[in-house]
Amino acid sequence: MSTWREELGTSHEMIPLLQSIFANVSDAILVVDRGGQIVKVNAALEQMTGWTEEELVGRKHICELCLGMATCLEETTCADCFFKQVQLPSFEMRLRTRDGREYPVAASSARLPDDGNGKLVLVIRDMSAQQRAEKERYQHKLTNYVIQAQEEERKRIARELHDGVGQALYSILVGLNVVGQSSLSDPIRQHVNDLLQMTSKAMEEVKRMALELRPSALDDLGLLPALRSLMKRVEKSFGIQVELHAQGERRRYPAATETALYRIVQEAMTNTAKYAQASQLGIVFEDREKEIVVTIVDDGVGFDVDQTLHTGKGLGVFGMRERAQLLGGTLDIRSAPGEGTTVIVRIPIQKEETEHGDSRPDR
Ligand SMILES: Nc1ncnc2c1ncn2[C@@H]1O[C@H](COP(=O)(O)OP(=O)(O)OP(=O)(O)O)[C@@H](O)[C@H]1O
């Protein structure tokens, strides 16, 4: 079998071809001598690291560019560097750039067998985009899982409150009514009346908590009836006038879509109540066949969206955006100090998904 040197010697046309490949491939190529001194680099490596060929060749050692190496099995230390091995088909490397950044790369190495100097060739591929995409995919998956678990837990607690504590309080109320109807001394009657009032208040409170956790209307009647009852509660609690306009077909949507839209509107309304000092809040619901668009507008004090959200103060807007994105949708916030706030959420829907039936996953 001929060596690569013999091949090149016999086929002179290979030399310009190899030179062109070396110069033009998008993977970075780095050749080091037995001692680890850099002897050759291609343009892709210059671009990736920010160092020029002149700054590297004959001047830098491989270790000056390496912040660590790992295979899928182990991470190496400098004392036990993979570099000393003859050949490593693939490994990960953290490359140090000229401006001190760390660059995650995938690399492979090969010792040139018939080279008296024992040169080692490293082929390096930029992995930062893949790593970013993978991290984002993982984060989305995790958020989806957390949101679903949270929704399930809210459903469970709401049901327990309604069926457990709520029913117990109702029984106490009925019992106290019976006691109240018997002949009692004035102080005892007063005491029973106080207990009746306290029990009804506690029942109201339990009902409110269960509704806030997860309104049964959302599962039983759908998004618009649930939003209407949410509006009434906001009007009553915060004294803001709320109007809802619904355009397009009125039907049931996939449970995940109804839940996400309900939670997004709920958070937007809570933000208006908490921060906007608004007197009016409008919700426009549009069923555009292939997507649902919900717009929530308040006439409050407004805020600087970029500046406020970059400080990472709250989780509300982040959660709204995540919920929309997990369903392939978008969330847009338009606001400025003194100009009120508009939240626009778009969620795509498939025609076959819109039927109200067993296909509803989280019912
Ligand atoms: N409708 C609004 N009017 C005025 N300011 C708003 C409005 N909505 C949001 N903001 C501003 O944006 C910030 C971020 O809102 P976000 O919902 O993310 O967090 P939060 O409400 O402060 O906390 P959390 O929602 O986690 O309880 C708020 O603190 C507030 O300053």
Ligand SMILES: [Mg+2]
């Ligand atoms: Mg909030």
